[in-house]
Amino acid sequence: MHAIVIENPGEPDVLRWTEVPGPVAGPGEVLLDVVAAGINRADISQRQGSYPPPPGAPEYPGLEASGRIAALGEGVTGWRVGDEVCALLAGGGYAERVAVPAGQLLPIPKGVSLVEAAGLPEVVCTVWSNVFMLAGLREGESFLVHGGGSGIGTIAIQLAKARGARVLCTAGSEEKLQRCRGLGADIAINYRTEDFVKEAAPVDVILDNIGADYLTRNVETLGTGGRLMIIGFQSGAVAEFNLGKLMRRRASVQSTGLRARPREEKAEIVASVREHVWPLVESGAVRPVIDRTVPMWDAAAGHRILEESTHVGKVLLTVRD
Known part of the structure; x- marks a missing residue:
């Protein structure tokens, strides 16, 4: 697969779309074919070298993504291959595929597109x-x-x-x-x-x-x-x-921080979001605000937009329609 690799800490141009080994879904995980990923300030800090991934997390940036389930790891229930979902990540969203703990998945809310949903989980x-x-x-x-x-x-x-x-x-x-x-x-x-x-x-x-x-x-x-x-x-x-x-x-x-929390704590938060927030999203009371989308291979351009602070809402990176 391809992923955005940070060759050395620095300015946005250090982000490179590079062929890398693909992930495998471990026990309790699913493999996600990524359609889009949200850009967050934490990704900029990681690019600059001041916010490394927690132990065991993918080295590529990206704390939220949306896509389709490509494979189920051992012990996963309640999800099927082909399901369209969005996911809270500890890293790895800037890639064509990412392995995600099943407890950090959310279904795509009714009325929200698969691409738009990439801007929801982290925020x-x-x-x-x-x-x-x-x-x-x-x-x-x-x-x-x-x-x-x-x-x-x-x-x-x-x-x-x-x-x-x-x-x-x-x-x-x-x-x-x-x-x-x-x-x-x-x-x-x-x-x-x-x-x-x-x-x-x-x-x-x-x-x-x-x-x-x-x-x-x-x-x-x-x-x-x-x-x-x-x-x-x-x-x-x-x-x-x-x-x-x-x-x-x-x-x-x-x-507080979210990225380095144990899987169990993240799963508890995600479950609470699904219960209390997803109905508000599906009713239209809360909606993702998307400023623009940028091709993932040009993640550097997305980072520049965020650093200029002229945007309103989320800037998303898209891998495929």
């Missing part, structure tokens, strides 16, 4: 596990997501709104702010010209992938009993903040 599982399973966002509470125009942001806005929350977001252009409002954001804040602390505080739950630069201001934005969920460190991972402010608010800060 939906990230948002659901952090905002709802861990932070416990409830109906009537307020929710702030940074980067409302990103793949994470576009899903977080829709999902929080569908669950009855008051939704706020930040974005860096008027075009992105308008798109966020169209997805259900009650308040959209331009982080370049406005102070999100003044515009948003107090809020109950914050989902943040900026990291160090936003930590102090995020804590100031939390209301009493507020929960800050940190899922990325685009501005760095080292910061200081006043614990007294956190204590006075009886608030909490939690940082």
Whole structure:
């Protein structure tokens, strides 16, 4: 098969579409013929050499993909060869084939194309596990997501709104702010010209992938009993903040990752997503927002688009129709 190989850490041009040995479905796994894969910020970090795959994961980037089941490993039940699915991965999505633990598969939601579905697993599982399973966002509470125009942001806005929350977001252009409002954001804040602390505080739950630069201001934005969920460190991972402010608010800060979790934990998240989120997707209350598709052999172009941050929603890599 062919896969995107990172020859050496560096700029997007280090991504090469190269012939490599194909995977085999082990016990409890299925072999997936990949149709499309989503690009995530984690893939850029891996390309740059700062986010290596966890032990046992494929070396190729790609944390989510969609396609058709080509083979079943020993002990797999509930799936058949030919089923169209999307999958949460620890890596390997930038390839023609990938082996996936069966517990990390999801059926293609009704009304969503096979290609579009590639943009769902990683972002939906990230948002659901952090905002709802861990932070416990409830109906009537307020929710702030940074980067409302990103793949994470576009899903977080829709999902929080569908669950009855008051939704706020930040974005860096008027075009992105308008798109966020169209997805259900009650308040959209331009982080370049406005102070999100003044515009948003107090809020109950914050989902943040900026990291160090936003930590102090995020804590100031939390209301009493507020929960800050940190899922990325685009501005760095080292910061200081006043614990007294956190204590006075009886608030909490939690940082989580999804990629390196054990299969059993991922399967639990995927099962919860299928139960609680897939009905919202099939009803149209939550939809994948796809900015554009790029041929997988030109993954470098897809990475450049993501790094320019002019996109709204997901950028996908396609292998075949």
